[in-house]
Amino acid sequence: MSVFFVFLLAGYLALKLWLSERQIRYVAAHARQVPAQFAATIELDDHQRAASYTIAKQRLAMLQALVAAAVFLALTWGGGLQRLYEALGAVLGRTLWLDLALVSCVVALFGVMDLPFEWWRQFRIEQRFGFNRMSQALFFADALKSLLVGAALGLPLLAAVLYLMGSGGPFWWLGAWVLWAIFSLVLSVAYPWLIAPIFNRFSPLGDEVLLQRIGRLLERTGFRSRGVYTMDGSRRSTHGNAYFTGLGAAKRIVFYDTLMERLRPDEIEAVLAHELGHFRLHHVIKGIASGLAIALVWLALLGWVQGRPGFAAALGVASGTQAPSDGLVLVLFGMVMPLVSFLLAPLRSALSRRHEFAADAFAAQHASADSLIRALCKLYQDNAATLTPDPVHSIFYDSHPPASIRINRLLASAPATASA
Numbered sequence: 237m238s239v240f241f242v243f244l245l246a247g248y249l250a251l252k253l254w255l256s257e258r259q260i261r262y263v264a265a266h267a268r269q270v271p272a273q274f275a276a277t278i279e280l281d282d283h284q285r286a287a288s289y290t291i292a293k294q295r296l297a298m299l300q301a302l303v304a305a306a307v308f309l310a311l312t313w314g315g316g317l318q319r320l321y322e323a324l325g326a327v328l329g330r331t332l333w334l335d336l337a338l339v340s341c342v343v344a345l346f347g348v349m350d351l352p353f354e355w356w357r358q359f360r361i362e363q364r365f366g367f368n369r370m371s372q373a374l375f376f377a378d379a380l381k382s383l384l385v386g387a388a389l390g391l392p393l394l395a396a397v398l399y400l401m402g403s404g405g406p407f408w409w410l411g412a413w414v415l416w417a418i419f420s421l422v423l424s425v426a427y428p429w430l431i432a433p434i435f436n437r438f439s440p441l442g443d444e445v446l447l448q449r450i451g452r453l454l455e456r457t458g459f460r461s462r463g464v465y466t467m468d469g470s471r472r473s474t475h476g477n478a479y480f481t482g483l484g485a486a487k488r489i490v491f492y493d494t495l496m497e498r499l500r501p502d503e504i505e506a507v508l509a510h511e512l513g514h515f516r517l518h519h520v521i522k523g524i525a526s527g528l529a530i531a532l533v534w535l536a537l538l539g540w541v542q543g544r545p546g547f548a549a550a551l552g553v554a555s556g557t558q559a560p561s562d563g564l565v566l567v568l569f570g571m572v573m574p575l576v577s578f579l580l581a582p583l584r585s586a587l588s589r590r591h592e593f594a595a596d597a598f599a600a601q602h603a604s605a606d607s608l609i610r611a612l613c614k615l616y617q618d619n620a621a622t623l624t625p626d627p628v629h630s631i632f633y634d635s636h637p638p639a640s641i642r643i644n645r646l647l648a649s650a651p652a653t654a655s656a
């Protein structure tokens with residue numbers, strides 16, 4: 237069994253590093269020339285800046301993957317978890333508190349491990365390429381807020397799941413799944429107005445002329461909510477974006493102020509039409525439903541490994557004559573799960589890219605494909621997104637279609653909008 241997990245970790249790490257290496261080589265090899273398709277809209281300087289930016293981010297991600305693998309080894313076969321479990325157990329006894337503390341400590345440990353990487357990304361890479369607008373104080377305030385929000389939401393849920401694991405019978409994982417389903421639905425509704433405002437300020441769109449134009453688009457597409465907002469993304473970064481969030485009456489479309497400043501009204505309308513496409517085509521509901529289906533499979537698997545002490549032992553954690561505690565099993569499962577689920581990343585990304593194509597087609601139908609193409613080019617340029625990603629890296633990671641493929645599809649649909 238141990239051999240299986242060693243191979244799993246090694247395979248996962250090798251795959252991640254190989255994909256990053258491919259991306260770096262591919263982007264560097266295509267940096268000398270702007271792809272013909274974008275020659276008229278994107279300068280060579282911007283193209284090369286995007287290449288350097290992409291490569292710098294990949295290098296950091298490679299280092300982060302190596303450190304994460306080292307922490308994995310130290311916690312499992314290195315005996316870290318075993319010692320942490322014994323130390324906490326000496327204080328808390330074999331109780332629910334022990335399991336709760338154990339899981340919290342490990343989650344906190346991974347958070348602390350990631351923090352220097354996030355700092356470097358923000359204050360070295362983003363700063364160097366002129367994207368950072370964050371102060372150190374805001375960075376650490378964000379980290380603290382995330383910790384508090386995570387604890388407020390996560391601890392009660394974790395306690396309930398551990399309780400169910402301990403006393404919910406052989407099908408406890410079904411109960412845990414129902415709990416998780418309620419939790420994620422409530423969170424989807426509450427996120428836009430309860431949690432997102434902890435980090436950003438949201439204001440309804442103000443511009444009258446733009447509002448009228450948007451009002452007509454909302455009417456055409458049957459969107460009843462008045463929830464179109466701008467967000468002060470410029471507090472943290474010059475990157476621009478727009479997204480659709482929430483469920484039911486809480487649903488809203490959010491534009492970063494940085495994007496609003498850059499786009500003309502027809503381009504804003506086209507981006508909005510794309511986001512409305514996500515709503516009209518039920519992408520949020522589909523995302524939640526597929527997330528719940530996957531959660532059911534994982535929880536069933538967790539229920540299965542719970543009764544097998546060999547699972548913890550194979551990862552180097554033995555608890556003497558006693559069966560490993562539920563908290564220990566949960567931590568180990570949570571650490572192993574990403575290694576397996578990474579293999580499913582291409583599936584997840586493909587589904588997401590399909591939704592993006594569908595939303596683009598919706599935008600081409602209800603607004604203008606040409607305007608959307610212009611808006612996308614500004615987005616690629618402002619975010620220094622590479623126009624030439626490695627195709628294999630893209631299959632794993634890209635939630636949005638590569639620039640050239642996306643724009644080709646839009647161009648193919650453009651004549652239809654001219655007559656509409």
Ligand SMILES: [Zn+2]
Pocket residue numbers: 510511514591592595
């Ligand atoms: Zn989209």
